[in-house]
Amino acid sequence: MSEQLPEIVVSILWAGVLAYAIFGGADFGSGFWDLTAGGDRAGAAPRARIDRSIGPVWEANHVWLIFVLVFLWTGFPEPFAAIARTLYLPLIAAATGIVFRGGAFAFRKSSTTLGEARFFGALFASSSVITPLFLGAAVGGIASGRVPLEGTGHLWTSWINPTSALGGVLAVGTCAFLAAVFLTRDSDRDGEAELAEWFRRRALASGVVVGAVALVGIAVLETDAPTLADTLLEGRGLVLVSLSALSGGATMWALARRSFTVARLPAVAAVSTIIIGWGVAQYPWVLVDEIDIDAAAASDPTLWGLLIAFGGAAVLVIAPLAWMLRLSDTGALSESADRPDSSSAVLERLRSESTRG
Amino acid sequence: MLPVAALTAPVLAAAETDLLAARWMMALSLGFHIVLACLGVALPTIIWIVHRRGLRNADHDALLLARRLGKVAAVLFAVGAVSGTVLSFLMGLLWPGLMGDFGDVIGLAFAFEGIFFFLEAIFLGIYLYGWKGLPARIHLATLIPIGLSGVFGTLCILAVNGWMNTPAGFDIDTYLATGEVTDVDPWAAFFNESLWPQFAHMLPATYVVAGFGTASIFAIGWLRGRRDRLHRLGIVIPLVVGCIAIPIQVITGDIVARHVADTQPAKFAAMEIHEETGPAGLALFGFESGGEIRAKVEIPGLTSLILDFDPDATVTGLDAIPDDETPPVNVVRFSFQLMIGLGVAMLAAAAWVGWRWWRTREIPLGDGFVRWVVVALGPASVLAVWAGWTTTEVGRQPWIANGVLRVSDAVTDNTVAPFLAGLIVVYVGLGASAWFVLRRLAARWNAGEEVATPYGPRPAATPAGDVDTSPAGRERVR
Numbered sequence: 001m002s003e004q005l006p007e008i009v010v011s012i013l014w015a016g017v018l019a020y021a022i023f024g025g026a027d028f029g030s031g032f033w034d035l036t037a038g039g040d041r042a043g044a045a046p047r048a049r050i051d052r053s054i055g056p057v058w059e060a061n062h063v064w065l066i067f068v069l070v071f072l073w074t075g076f077p078e079p080f081a082a083i084a085r086t087l088y089l090p091l092i093a094a095a096t097g098i099v100f101r102g103g104a105f106a107f108r109k110s111s112t113t114l115g116e117a118r119f120f121g122a123l124f125a126s127s128s129v130i131t132p133l134f135l136g137a138a139v140g141g142i143a144s145g146r147v148p149l150e151g152t153g154h155l156w157t158s159w160i161n162p163t164s165a166l167g168g169v170l171a172v173g174t175c176a177f178l179a180a181v182f183l184t185r186d187s188d189r190d191g192e193a194e195l196a197e198w199f200r201r202r203a204l205a206s207g208v209v210v211g212a213v214a215l216v217g218i219a220v221l222e223t224d225a226p227t228l229a230d231t232l233l234e235g236r237g238l239v240l241v242s243l244s245a246l247s248g249g250a251t252m253w254a255l256a257r258r259s260f261t262v263a264r265l266p267a268v269a270a271v272s273t274i275i276i277g278w279g280v281a282q283y284p285w286v287l288v289d290e291i292d293i294d295a296a297a298a299s300d301p302t303l304w305g306l307l308i309a310f311g312g313a314a315v316l317v318i319a320p321l322a323w324m325l326r327l328s329d330t331g332a333l334s335e336s337a338d339r340p341d342s343s344s345a346v347l348e349r350l351r352s353e354s355t356r357g
Numbered sequence: 358m359l360p361v362a363a364l365t366a367p368v369l370a371a372a373e374t375d376l377l378a379a380r381w382m383m384a385l386s387l388g389f390h391i392v393l394a395c396l397g398v399a400l401p402t403i404i405w406i407v408h409r410r411g412l413r414n415a416d417h418d419a420l421l422l423a424r425r426l427g428k429v430a431a432v433l434f435a436v437g438a439v440s441g442t443v444l445s446f447l448m449g450l451l452w453p454g455l456m457g458d459f460g461d462v463i464g465l466a467f468a469f470e471g472i473f474f475f476l477e478a479i480f481l482g483i484y485l486y487g488w489k490g491l492p493a494r495i496h497l498a499t500l501i502p503i504g505l506s507g508v509f510g511t512l513c514i515l516a517v518n519g520w521m522n523t524p525a526g527f528d529i530d531t532y533l534a535t536g537e538v539t540d541v542d543p544w545a546a547f548f549n550e551s552l553w554p555q556f557a558h559m560l561p562a563t564y565v566v567a568g569f570g571t572a573s574i575f576a577i578g579w580l581r582g583r584r585d586r587l588h589r590l591g592i593v594i595p596l597v598v599g600c601i602a603i604p605i606q607v608i609t610g611d612i613v614a615r616h617v618a619d620t621q622p623a624k625f626a627a628m629e630i631h632e633e634t635g636p637a638g639l640a641l642f643g644f645e646s647g648g649e650i651r652a653k654v655e656i657p658g659l660t661s662l663i664l665d666f667d668p669d670a671t672v673t674g675l676d677a678i679p680d681d682e683t684p685p686v687n688v689v690r691f692s693f694q695l696m697i698g699l700g701v702a703m704l705a706a707a708a709w710v711g712w713r714w715w716r717t718r719e720i721p722l723g724d725g726f727v728r729w730v731v732v733a734l735g736p737a738s739v740l741a742v743w744a745g746w747t748t749t750e751v752g753r754q755p756w757i758a759n760g761v762l763r764v765s766d767a768v769t770d771n772t773v774a775p776f777l778a779g780l781i782v783v784y785v786g787l788g789a790s791a792w793f794v795l796r797r798l799a800a801r802w803n804a805g806e807e808v809a810t811p812y813g814p815r816p817a818a819t820p821a822g823d824v825d826t827s828p829a830g831r832e833r834v835r
Contacts (some may be wrong), residue, residue, distance in 0.1 A: 040813045040814050041813050041814060043812075043813070044812040044813025044814075045812075045813075047812045047813075048812040051810070051812070055482075055486060056482040056483070056485070056486040057482060059434070059435065059438055059478040059481065059482055060475065060478040060479045060482055062438060062442070062478070063471065063474055063475045063478050065442065066441075066442060066445055066471050066474065067471050067475070069445050069446070069449070070445070070464060070467045070468045070470075070471050071468065073448070073449060073456050073460040073464050073467075074460055074461055074464025074465060074467065074468055075461070075464070077456055077457050077458070077459070077460030077461045077464070078457050080449055080456060080457070080460055081449065081453035081454075081456050081457030081460070082453075082457075083449075084449035084450050084453050084456070084769070085453050085769060085770070085771065088450045088769070088771055091446060091449075091450060092446070092450065092776060092779075094446075095442065095443050095446040096779070096783060098439055098442050098443075099439045099440070099442075099443060099783055099787060100783075101439075102435050102436070102438055102439035102442075103435060103436055103439055103787050103790060103791070104790075105435065106431060106432045106435030106436065106794075107432065107790050107791070107794045108810060109431070109432075109810060110428060110431075110432055110794045110795075110797075110798050110810070111794065111797070111810050111811075112797045112798065112800075112801050112810075113797075113811065114811045114812075114813070114814060116794070116797070117810050117811055117812060120790070120794075152770060152771065155771075298460070298461030298464075298541070299461060299538075299541040301541055301542055301543055301544075302461040302462070302464065302465065302541055302543045305465040305468075305543040305544065306464075306465065306468060309465060309468040309469055309471075309472065312469070312472055313471075313472045313475070316472060316476060317472060317475050317476060317479070320476060320479045320480065320502070321475075321479055323483075324479045324480075324482055324483050327483060327487070327490065327491075328482075328486075331490070332487070332490030332491065333482070333483065333486035333487055333490055334486070334489070334490065340489070341488050341489055342488065342489060342490075342491060342492055342493045342496060343411070343412060343420055343488065343493045343496070344420075345493065346412055346415075346493040346494075347411075347412075347415050347417060347420065350412075350414075350415035351415050
């Protein structure tokens with residue numbers, strides 16, 4: 001077991017990346033549609049929808065990033081330090097985006113005038129695009145082998161290069177696509193037919209764009225990130241890429257048929273398979289062409305500790321998380337005005353009991 | 358020789374500027390985050406007490422207060438989450454020397470902290486949005502895991518900070534000789550000897566800050582004439598929470614001081630401006646100037662007596678600490694005194710509240726008390742926390758991991774100075790926005806309106822009976 005320990009920890013780390021890409025990604029994408037929803041009047045309905053859909057969940061979805069960071073620096077401290085040294089510019093930009101996004105979303109939620117809501121909304125929405133763009137660019141730097149283990153890689157070209165550009169655009173695009181699919185279904189569930197149609201058109205359009213970018217991306221990787229491209233386009237990598245393409249197609253088909261609840265599954269599958277594909281393609285490298293998993297891994301006791309932390313998380317977190325996602329999915333966490341407070345019912349009962357007694 | 362010196366001098370100067378900038382970035386981020394973290398840990402408990410009272414006593418005011426505090430907590434928690442994320446980025450970006458060498462030693466504590474933060478975020482989301490869709494009792498119960506997560510999260514973070522004060526969980530001798538980290542034991546690193554004293558001192562601090570801070574805000578409203586039951590509850594309940602926590606914090610502070618004297622003599626000598634190794638007196642006032650301690654008033658033997666129950670017990674003095682391992686004495690001394698002074702003042706206020714309650718079964722809300730004492734308690738508690746963290750962090754200098762790794766060896770080679778300005782702008786913007794939004798919310802509440810965010814312009818004139826039932830319309834009229 002202990003020989004496979006680094007691999008197991010890397011798999012868990014990757015599961016965190018996957019969760020962040022899907023749950024966090026859908027939140028980022030919601031920001032993209034918020035940004036492009038148009039003026040006050042036209043954009044009011046989608047913005048209210050976005051706020052209701054991601055309000056209860058965004059904070060929890062954000063934690064996946066912290067999970068990934070912590071697993072990376074604990075399980076693979078040297079590559080983490082190398083990434084922090086070389087990619088510090090895009091990482092600072094992403095962190096700034098995260099700050100503005102999280103703050104502004106909460107501030108908009110509590111805004112009392114349209115002007116305030118507009119200001120914080122613009123901040124929230126634009127940083128929702130900036131953050132995945134820079135995270136994607138940083139990922140591109142790692143995937144194309146531009147982060148050296150020792151010393152500091154080029155401060156600019158390590159994240160301004162063809163693979164990084166592809167990573168950034170794909171990150172923003174997949175986020176937008178996922179969000180549009182989820183929001184279409186949420187609108188449909190709440191009987192907002194017009195809004196569902198509005199998001200459906202955007203889901204279809206973004207699906208086409210992301211698919212096209214991914215196709216072009218293969219050529220980019222061939223020239224700019226050969227180590228990655230070689231594995232991605234043969235064997236298991238190729239299977240995953242094909243699955244992703246098929247899932248993307250299935251999503252479009254479901255959207256075309258207006259099976260919105262169904263459409264979510266292949267949409268998640270399309271994004272998941274491409275991220276797993278990237279993981280498979282990069283295996284066994286932690287920093288491509290620099291250091292592999294076994295060499296980069298922390299000592300065994302620490303890796304065991306991480307497994308225990310993960311086990312603890314699985315026991316403590318999964319049930320509440322599932323409960324929250326379920327509540328959110330069924331609309332139990334919506335603040336719709338036509339339903340009374342549950343506590344006011346308790347108050348009424350207590351009051352009537354006390355007057356009777 | 359000369360040209361070489363001329364070449365290296367500016368380089369060294371730049372590196373030192375960056376080290377200073379990195380330290381300020383860390384101090385600024387921690388100072389910003391610690392206030393929000395305190396509120397994030399302890400405010401849910403206060404909300405739980407208020408909310409529970411509302412349900413038990415059929416108290417509408419208490420329920421309304423719980424709901425409003427929940428909205429405030431949502432804003433603060435969101436800001437705390439992002440400032441916490443910034444910190445986890447900064448740990449890597451600013452201190453690759455620490456994270457590269459010791460990431461695997463102390464990372465586990467962060468991993469566990471992540472779990473509790475996750476739980477907190479999940480249940481907070483459910484609590485904040487569950488007023489309508491959840492049964493009242495289950496809704497109330499969601500606050501319990503939020504409060505517990507705060508407690509355990511605090512434990513994990515103090516494991517990291519405790520480790521920096523008393524590094525453990527690896528072979529220190531081998532590391533000092535070769536720079537290799539060997540024999541890693543992450544559990545020994547987690548349960549380092551500073552963990553429990555620091556935890557026992559910091560956890561009550563979160564309740565002091567959240568309790569006194571909240572009471573302080575409502576006391577300002579009280580003084581402005583909003584003397585309703587909601588404001589009374591908003592003062593009394595958090596005030597009592599703070600008053601219960603402050604004596605615990607003062608007692609555990611004593612434990613921490615003894616522990617510091619044992620494990621970090623340089624820090625203790627600076628705190629007490631104790632010059633010569635030997636029996637130590639309790640120093641009142643005093644500062645360092647030109648290598649000498651001035652204006653010190655000493656009660657002979659008292660520190661030795663407190664530490665070892667023996668007035669002649671030897672305490673390490675500043676003279677025993679090499680120059681390049683001596684912390685900036687004045688900063689440590691001043692912040693330590695400030696913390697002690699504020700702690701004693703808050704304890705006195707709490708004692709007076711307790712005394713009055715014991716005599717009259719009522720919390721005194723006379724004007725003088727509210728104006729001077731309750732309003733001052735909030736800022737005092739925050740200042741005390743800042744002063745305490747300054748004492749422990751600056752007192753450890755020049756070490757990032759005490760006796761093992763210097764701050765200057767852990768800092769990044771990158772240019773960070775320009776980002777300090779950016780970080781200041783970000784925090785000022787974030788803090789000012791949060792303050793602005795909370796003020797606007799309070800203004801609306803005081804005007805008797807619960808708030809819904811407008812997402813579009815109000816319809817120019819909706820004829821009676823012609824109700825806009827679209828989602829946007831519902832949002833607008835709510």
